[in-house]
Amino acid sequence: MNLSDIRAHFPILRREVHGRPLVYLDNAATTQKPQAVMDALVDYYGGYNSNVHRGVHQLSQEATDAFEKVRLQLQAHVNAAHSHEIIFTKGTTDSLNLVAHGFRSMLSKGDEILVTQLEHHSNLVPWQMLAQHSGATLKYVSMDGQGALNMEDFHAQLTAKTKILAFNHISNALGTINPVKAMAAAAHALGAVVVVDGAQALPHSAIDVQDLDVDFYAGSAHKMYGPTGIGLLYGKTSWLEKLPPYQGGGEMIAEVAMEKSSYAGLPHKFEAGTPNIAGVIGWGAAIQWMHSVGMDQIEAHEHELLQYGTALLEAIPGVKIYGKAPKKAAVLSFNVAGLHPYDVGTLLDQMGIAVRTGQHCTQPIMDEFGIPGTIRASLAAYTSKEDLDALARALEKAIALLS
Amino acid sequence: MNLSDIRAHFPILRREVHGRPLVYLDNAATTQKPQAVMDALVDYYGGYNSNVHRGVHQLSQEATDAFEKVRLQLQAHVNAAHSHEIIFTKGTTDSLNLVAHGFRSMLSKGDEILVTQLEHHSNLVPWQMLAQHSGATLKYVSMDGQGALNMEDFHAQLTAKTKILAFNHISNALGTINPVKAMAAAAHALGAVVVVDGAQALPHSAIDVQDLDVDFYAGSAHKMYGPTGIGLLYGKTSWLEKLPPYQGGGEMIAEVAMEKSSYAGLPHKFEAGTPNIAGVIGWGAAIQWMHSVGMDQIEAHEHELLQYGTALLEAIPGVKIYGKAPKKAAVLSFNVAGLHPYDVGTLLDQMGIAVRTGQHCTQPIMDEFGIPGTIRASLAAYTSKEDLDALARALEKAIALLS
């Protein structure tokens, strides 16, 4: 599919903002949705909406089949060994909380949890809460000035005391791609569980959880062209079996008496209550859409644009890019000397350019750089060179206005 | 709005199942969605999809405004004193787990949690888990042969030891309407917290949480003409402030350092991660739709149909209705002497009638009646007398085939 074909699938890209064509560069926060996703939602709600599982009637059967088909799609998408290793959650944050919560009864004083300075709050606060409840100590791997993890520090911090290693595959604030496979192997060699926040990696490249050999992998549909309110937790069978259930309710039980219940098997044990059925079905359409473009094409396209955008921005006097790790994905985080990101963002918005400004839920990174935040332009499969040209031109105008 | 106008809003009601017109009587599991809800979703995804809060750009502003407007709509809908008392969750199950989990640190051995025999598993298992973790004792109020709560037993079980009283407003399996206001008052007089599962009440009548004077009230959008994957927890400010955060992540923090974080104010403290933005916006459309019909009209219509359907079913030899409490809502739960509910449901499905069969996630009720389950026809604003006539005719046919 060429770029204009790809863009044609996204109705929102045809809208205007403040009288200018929308240039959407806030994809790390959430991506736009192709028409196919909206169609899937309308087909579902208008055609076979029903609660799933346990229903003997036709609608329920159709909804359940469509719902479970997406589990298989996701299994294939991340190459999980079993479909029951795909747990549907509300999103990455929910997934990470599910795991962190499950370990409350398995950690104790003296144990260590290792995270990194690059984490999104969603992969930091749950571990702080776990540390607080279990008495375990939270440690973290520092990053270098380029925004790459300090691997020496990683190996120094990772010890036999480390029970859990949790880190993101790709940093949402800086774009750093972390060496998941090597880090997982090192952690496993010392007996630690490996939990990966894949929220930013899933939209940009093909993921193979078996090849990476991680124990848990979390993601959100809304960052990968799918609906809001639905995400996944991949977990290795052995760990999912060890982990206690997170929420109690319908669907997740085998037998219920007033006093005590026994829990259902995987994946239902972790899916209490009516799931986000439409969300799952819409997600299926999004994944299909991604494959119709091709994960490799998406990755290559974004890589090319990242280099193009980096060169454009660096040519503008006063612009400083944060995050220049050797392996880096579709994020351009930057500041302009002397200017507050909020001011720059506000003016860019007036020119139709949607970027995010602020801390990007990564306060520890900002604290390390000693800045209040950055301006972040983040790319997707539909981002064009024209988008980045428009950004650069608007940025120059904003700088002129503010100086 | 008259019934045929109402029905015209639901595209799915025009479809066929096994060559027969769909007769959808599984509304307690999930309701169908009016066109307005689908339109709201498509408008959002096609027009202003963006992550909410913290964004300086126009799309984010539009999405945030639309999202927060629904919080105000819900505040008005349940008559909460403050908009921050409306917490968005995944659904009723999620809401109840949030509350039950929050009390883990506040209960201990000797304390009691009082539930009822009428509870859906989602309002039973979380309390079992709480009891297990805190050492508190779980007790329950029994029901009588009609499916009404035994009020003498309620007053006997409710003591100064009772720290939490949790029960449903309307039973999904039997339709029983519980005397929430009186039960809440009795519990408050003894110092207990009152948690109400309103999943089945919200679709059928106007709710006033201040008049009922409950501390928590939970519901699901998908049971009230809205999208899947979104629900609400109403909580009184004082209790929401006492309750610790449930999940950690983006949005729910004020300050984050590597070691420790401070939490944001209400409602954000309980809304970690990207919310189900489209779900919330679609829910807003659903609530608006309900009000365009009128909550009183919905209640009166369903009440009339319940009486009509009860008479129809009782005229069929061998049919026994379970749940005949004096105050009862839109549920017809029944069995046919000598027949398994699964067989009846399967044949009804062949005739285009969608009913639910089984335990309806209320195993304790089924155990009490000594039955494997029931056949449940549950009504909604769009249910017609013709739907119930079709059910009765099909039921007679199924009985003939099976006997």
Next chain:
Amino acid sequence: METIAQREAEIIEEFSFFDDWMDKYEHLIALGKELPALSASLKVESNQIKGCQSQVWLHATLEDGGIRFEADADAIITRGMIALLLRPVQGQPPSAVAAFEFGFLDPLGLTAHLSPTRANGLLSMVKQIRLYGVAFQAKRG
């Protein structure tokens, strides 16, 4: 003894006479009624297959090189389905049972009953039937 394939063909032929769903289900219900009840001593936990809504029991023994299946269910349509499912495999050698695909349900328009998402325990029963095939094969071999 007829082969599995012959029996499949027979069933397809038998069902080809029904031209509406009512006749088909009437027949299924009749098959369900004819299925001999499993003796109480075999209706035990270890033979039980849990479906959410319909309980299924399955027991198997090896007799003269063929597998003898006995089964039961609490719902009559499920019993009818069981009767149908067992007909081709009853008494067949383990190797044939282990490899059997139950493809005849498709032309009968009854595949939905075996959908992995159905709450009737039949799919689990089919898997269990094949597993008995594999297990008895191993025992002999």
Next chain:
Amino acid sequence: METIAQREAEIIEEFSFFDDWMDKYEHLIALGKELPALSASLKVESNQIKGCQSQVWLHATLEDGGIRFEADADAIITRGMIALLLRPVQGQPPSAVAAFEFGFLDPLGLTAHLSPTRANGLLSMVKQIRLYGVAFQAKRG
């Protein structure tokens, strides 16, 4: 002294000359640059209003029956907005400040900056301005 209403009218008149957003924001930025910085001794936690992205400080004293506001922010557009917001209320009697609606932002096309969902702290500042009005009224009354 001019009344609040007169000052509002002045501002609306002043902005009516801008026919594109660039001129308007240029002016806002100029206003932001002109706003006197808050002295470091007043830039303290108790005067701080937390916006997610832009920090705002507000201090007020009662002088000769009128409220004297001093404020600051870290982002320049926010400072410009503050300068604009303070112009009508500066030196006005508490009762007038307590009742002021800041309606002039609407014709200026700047209401969005005060939206309850904006991450700039300005709405909280506006509430705080009014609160000072109420508080000083009570003190006097």
